[in-house]
Every structure is written in structure tokens, then in C-alpha cells.
Amino acid sequence: MAYQENIETTGAPRGRSAGEIAGDWYRRAIVLLQWREASITLAGIALVIYFQWTSPYFLSADNLGVLGQFAAATAIIAAGEVMVLVNRELDLSVGQVYALAPLVMYFAQQAGTPLPVAVVLALAAAAFVGLLNGAITVGLRVPSFVTTLGMLFFVNGFNLTISGGFPVQPEAGAFWKTLFGGNIAVQVAWAVVLVVIFQFVLTKTRWGLHTIATGGNPIGAAEVGIRTGRVKIGNFMICSVLGGFAGILDAFRIESVDPLAGGTEIMFMAIASAVIGGTLLTGGSGTVVGAFLGAVVLGILKDGFTISGVNAYTFDMILGIAIVVTMIMNVHISRIRAGGKP
Amino acid sequence: MTDTNPGTDVLRGEHLSKSFGAVRALDDINLRLGRGEVLALLGDNGAGKSTLMKILTGFHQPTSGTLHIDGEPVTLQSVMHARSLGIEPVYQDLALVDELSVFRNMFLQREITRGGALRILDDRAMRRAAASHLERMGVNVPSVDVEISKLSGGQRQAVAVARAVYSDARILLLDEPTAAMGVRESALILDVIRRLKEHSDVSVIIVAHNYAQVFDVCDRINLVQDGRITFDRPTRETSIQELTGLVVNEYRSASEAVTG
Numbered sequence: 001m002a003y004q005e006n007i008e009t010t011g012a013p014r015g016r017s018a019g020e021i022a023g024d025w026y027r028r029a030i031v032l033l034q035w036r037e038a039s040i041t042l043a044g045i046a047l048v049i050y051f052q053w054t055s056p057y058f059l060s061a062d063n064l065g066v067l068g069q070f071a072a073a074t075a076i077i078a079a080g081e082v083m084v085l086v087n088r089e090l091d092l093s094v095g096q097v098y099a100l101a102p103l104v105m106y107f108a109q110q111a112g113t114p115l116p117v118a119v120v121l122a123l124a125a126a127a128f129v130g131l132l133n134g135a136i137t138v139g140l141r142v143p144s145f146v147t148t149l150g151m152l153f154f155v156n157g158f159n160l161t162i163s164g165g166f167p168v169q170p171e172a173g174a175f176w177k178t179l180f181g182g183n184i185a186v187q188v189a190w191a192v193v194l195v196v197i198f199q200f201v202l203t204k205t206r207w208g209l210h211t212i213a214t215g216g217n218p219i220g221a222a223e224v225g226i227r228t229g230r231v232k233i234g235n236f237m238i239c240s241v242l243g244g245f246a247g248i249l250d251a252f253r254i255e256s257v258d259p260l261a262g263g264t265e266i267m268f269m270a271i272a273s274a275v276i277g278g279t280l281l282t283g284g285s286g287t288v289v290g291a292f293l294g295a296v297v298l299g300i301l302k303d304g305f306t307i308s309g310v311n312a313y314t315f316d317m318i319l320g321i322a323i324v325v326t327m328i329m330n331v332h333i334s335r336i337r338a339g340g341k342p
Numbered sequence: 343m344t345d346t347n348p349g350t351d352v353l354r355g356e357h358l359s360k361s362f363g364a365v366r367a368l369d370d371i372n373l374r375l376g377r378g379e380v381l382a383l384l385g386d387n388g389a390g391k392s393t394l395m396k397i398l399t400g401f402h403q404p405t406s407g408t409l410h411i412d413g414e415p416v417t418l419q420s421v422m423h424a425r426s427l428g429i430e431p432v433y434q435d436l437a438l439v440d441e442l443s444v445f446r447n448m449f450l451q452r453e454i455t456r457g458g459a460l461r462i463l464d465d466r467a468m469r470r471a472a473a474s475h476l477e478r479m480g481v482n483v484p485s486v487d488v489e490i491s492k493l494s495g496g497q498r499q500a501v502a503v504a505r506a507v508y509s510d511a512r513i514l515l516l517d518e519p520t521a522a523m524g525v526r527e528s529a530l531i532l533d534v535i536r537r538l539k540e541h542s543d544v545s546v547i548i549v550a551h552n553y554a555q556v557f558d559v560c561d562r563i564n565l566v567q568d569g570r571i572t573f574d575r576p577t578r579e580t581s582i583q584e585l586t587g588l589v590v591n592e593y594r595s596a597s598e599a600v601t602g
Binding site: 204205206207209210212213216217219220221223224225226284285 | 425436439446450451455463
């Protein structure tokens with residue numbers, strides 16, 4: 001997806017030798033591999049074929065709904081992680097923000113705030129956590145791994161304190177409930193819309209360009225006058241807000257605001273989605289669409305194994321292998337992309 | 343080009359000194375740069391070249407002495423301030439982003455955008471402008487869409503110089519433009535500087551330690567030794583042999599001083 005629009009693909013006109021046509025196909029294959037999301041797409045297609053073959057229910061509407069449940073929230077958070085990862089940073093606290101936002105929304109409602117305002121307040125709280133993550137990382141030069149690790153524990157404790165440790169039920173009229181993900185199709189639609197928006201932001205806007213520059217060459221970006229600190233803080237805020245929003249959607253879907261929801265599990269799933277989707281941990285390179293496909297592939301794995309009756313313990317083992325194998329594939333396909341250079 | 347009338351100098355430094363604590367990095371430097379002139383600042387590592395360069399870019403402020411731009415005394419507050427006055431540095435690391443295409447690097451931090459506050463990149467306009475500008479400067483790249491990581495060292499340097507010129511630079515500061523480059527690669531960048539000299543009145547300061555590589559392209563040579571400028575002469579009035587002799591002599595006297 002990343003500015004490959006200029007690679008020319010010439011169709012094979014009639015009357016050419018078999019060798020030339022084979023050359024064309026070879027070139028097309030290379031063009032396909034140059035597409036950053038190639039490996040994750042191939043992995044996804046292979047898995048769908050495999051699970052559909054083992055269970056005819058895999059592609060049924062019901063099961064696709066279950067798949068959406070597995071993938072939608074993770075994909076939204078992964079979009080945020082991609083922005084942070086491209087900045088050469090990391091956000092470990094987003095899983096706790098996922099639980100914080102619906103709690104803030106709930107308590108705002110309890111205090112008499114109408115729901116839409118409560119949602120805005122919840123997202124503002126999430127943004128504030130991102131602001132702190134960014135300000136501490138940039139201003140006090142603490143590695144984001146440490147800043148957000150601390151934030152993970154702090155927000156978790158905060159969530160448990162304000163809720164007393166018990167889950168509560170979100171309250172909303174039918175319209176708002178549906179709009180905010182009470183229906184899985186709506187939630188998937190949110191995920192798709194947000195992924196498209198952030199892929200656009202990353203590849204087609206000044207903000208995205210400065211995000212890539214800040215992660216790819218931090219000193220150089222600062223030398224040309226990009227305010228790299230501001231870019232990083234902004235992306236921490238984006239990641240937190242997306243985490244909070246995903247939490248609100250899930251709270252309405254499962255009709256519960258649980259202070260222990262999400263947590264490290266959903267955070268690691270989001271980072272895994274980003275990484276197997278083709279985003280580098282070394283910064284400067286990433287794809288939101290890839291992360292979305294990564295979340296879908298992880299969803300397919302989880303859902304497919306559930307249908308085939310593989311138990312949860314085995315799932316984690318296979319997930320672990322899948323992450324490393326896709327990463328290895330990515331490294332080698334990137335090498336082909338780079339024209340044989342290591 | 344080597345007019346001695348100070349009125350035509352775009353840049354002049356008078357009695358510039360810089361100390362870091364007890365260390366005197368620069369000692370009473372007098373420097374001048376004419377309009378359209380290419381000046382080479384030559385010297386060994388640690389001679390004070392980079393300190394001088396950093397004063398000219400606004401990164402360091404001199405401990406004493408004054409800078410003049412177009413005859414007016416100025417105090418450069420910061421790198422951004424120096425750039426706003428037309429002093430454009432090209433650092434050794436080039437400040438290029440490997441992961442971005444040539445044209446996106448060319449326009450980094452001065453992107454052409456549309457869509458108001460959304461700041462959507464106008465890739466078409468940037469692509470076109472970058473291609474025509476590079477062509478004018480004689481910089482050959484396979485395509486402006488190619489990622490910087492795919493370019494050779496010389497091509498990168500040429501892109502970085504072209505970018506600096508594009509920003510309406512009046513004074514280009516090139517930090518070791520041919521360092522760690524082969525003959526063919528450095529020829530590439532020297533060609534760009536030559537073309538710049540022919541087609542514009544941009545003044546250039548080249549900081550280098552390999553004087554043989556830059557000898558052919560500069561109008562005047564300053565030798566920086568031990569925090570002072572010890573030699574200032576038009577290129578046509580000196581030779582590589584003479585420069586070599588000066589540097590070797592300095593070594594000899596330095597080692598004699600050490601061994602007594």
C-alpha cells in the first residue's frame with residue numbers, strides 16, 4: 001500500500017514469446033511481494049481455506065460474527081499501536097485504557113451527564129493518559145517501554161479503585177447502544193472505518209509523513225525542523241484514544257463495564273497484529289491495513305481452533321509459533337522487496 | 343568571486359573565539375565568504391572545523407567576536423534562526439529518511455498540502471517540483487519515487503544538497519560532503535556544486551579534511567589548524583603540493599614539540 005502506485009505493471013500483449021510472458025508473470029509476482037501486506041494476506045487466505053475445509057461452518061454468518069468479535073477491538077487498538085510503533089515507541093498501557101474509558105463513561109453517566117457527553121469525557125480521559133505517556137517519554141527521556149509499563153500498573157490500580165473491583169452495566173438507549181458497537185456488524189464497521197482513516201493519515205497526510213520521519217531518522221527529522229516530541233506525544237494520544245474507544249465498543253457489545261477487561265492480553269494481541277501485519281518495531285515503517293489483517297488472522301486462528309475443538313492451551317502455543325513464523329516470513333519478504341539487499 | 347571589498351561578502355566572521363570551559367576550540371577566527379563563492383575549510387579532525395561550522399549554523403554561539411550577514415551584524419539564536427536568514431546546513435548524516443521516497447524527503451517539513459487543516463499531501467505537485475528541480479541541478483536519481491535507502495551515498499548527498507538549495511538557501515554549509523565516498527561518488531556531488539556555481543549565486547562553505555577531493559571545485563581555501571585559520575588564499579594561487587607541505591610541516595613541528 002505504501003507508495004507503490006508507480007510501479008508499472010504492463011499487461012502482456014499478444015504475439016510475444018513464452019519467455020517474455022513468463023518474465024511478465026515473474027515481474028507481477030515481484031510487484032505482489034512488494035506490496036507490504038502480501039505475506040499476511042497470503043497467510044489469512046490459507047487459514048480460511050484450511051478452516052473451511054476442516055469445518056463447513058467456518059464461513060457461516062454466525063461464525064463470521066464471532067470472528068468479528070475476536071478481531072474488531074484488537075484491530076482498532078492495533079491501528080493506534082502502529083502509529084506509536086512507527087514512531088519507534090511502544091504503548092503497553094493501552095489495554096488498561098481500554099478498561100478505563102468505559103468506566104469513566106459509566107461514572108459520568110451516574111453523575112447525570114448525557115451519554116454522548118460521557119463518551120467524549122471518556123475519550124478525553126484516554127487522551128490524557130496518552131498525553132502523560134508521551135510527555136514523560138519525550139520530556140523526561142524515559143524509554144516508552146518503562147513509561148507505559150508504569151502507566152499499565154497505575155491505570156489498572158486506578159480502574160480497580162474507582163470501580164471497587166466490580167463490573168457494572170452500561171446504560172444507553174437502543175440507538176446509542178447500537179451506534180457504539182452493541183451490534184457486531186456496527187463494531188466491525190467502526191474498525192474498518194478507523195483503519196481506513198488511519199491508513200490514510202499514515203500514508204497521505206503531513207502528520208503521517210512526520211510520524212515516519214520521526215521514527216525513521218529521529219535526529220534528521222529534528223534537523224529539518226520537525227517537532228519530533230510533539231509528533232510522538234500526539235501519537236501516544238491517538239493510541240490511547242483508540243484503545244479507549246475500542247473499550248467502549250466492547251463494553252456495549254458484552255453489556256458489561258469490567259475494570260479487568262482487556263488488560264495485557266488485548267494489548268499484546270494488538271502489538272502482535274501490528275507486527276505480523278508488517279510493522280517494524282524499529283520504527284519508520286508500518287501499515288495500519290496490515291495490522292488490521294494481522295488482527296483478522298489472529299481472530300481466524302482463535303476462532304478456527306475453537307471450531308475445530310483445539311483447546312485454549314494449544315491455541316497459545318500455536319499463536320506463539322505463528323507470531324514468530326510470520327515475523328520470519330516478513331523479514332525475508334522485506335529482503336526480496338529491498339532488491340536482495342539484507 | 344574573490345573580491346576583497348567586504349561590502350560584497352554575504353558572510354563575515356570577525357575575531358570569532360569559542361571556549362568550552364578551559365578548552366579554547368576557536369581562537370580569533372576571521373572568516374569571509376563572497377557572494378557565489380565556494381570556500382573550502384580544510385583541516386584535520388579536532389582542528390576546530392566542526393566548532394566553526396556549528397557557530398555558522400547557529401547551533402553554538404561564539405564566546406566572543408561577531409558574525410555579519412550582508413554586512414549587518416547578527417547573533418544567531420538557533421539553527422532555525424540561521425536558516426531563516428538563508429544559512430542552510432547539510433549535515434553529514436544528511437537528515438534524510440531512508441524509508442521515504444526522494445520527493446517526500448525533498449519536501450520534508452515544507453510539504454505542499456491541501457485540504458486545509460487536514461494537511462493532505464499533494465504528492466503530485468511535490469513529485470513534479472522535485473523532479474524538475476533535481477533535473478535543473480543535474481542530480482540523477484532513478485526516479486523521485488525511489489526510497490532513499492535504494493540510493494548510493496553520492497546520490498543521497500546530491501539529494502540533500504538539492505534540497506538545501508531548494509529552500510532558497512543563500513549560504514550552503516556542507517559538512518564533509520565527500521567523506522567515506524569513492525572517487526566516482528564524490529565526482530557526482532562535486533558536479534552538483536559546480537553546476538550550482540554556474541547557475542546561481544548561492545555561496546558554499548565546504549568543510550572537509552580530504553583537500554584533494556574538493557580542490558578542483560572551490561574558489562578559495564582556508565586551512566584551519568589548532569583553532570585558527572593559518573592559510574587563506576584563492577585556489578588558483580596555491581596547489582595540492584603546497585597544502586600538503588603546510589600540513590606535513592604542522593605535523594612535524596607538533597611531533598617535535600612533543601619529543602622536544
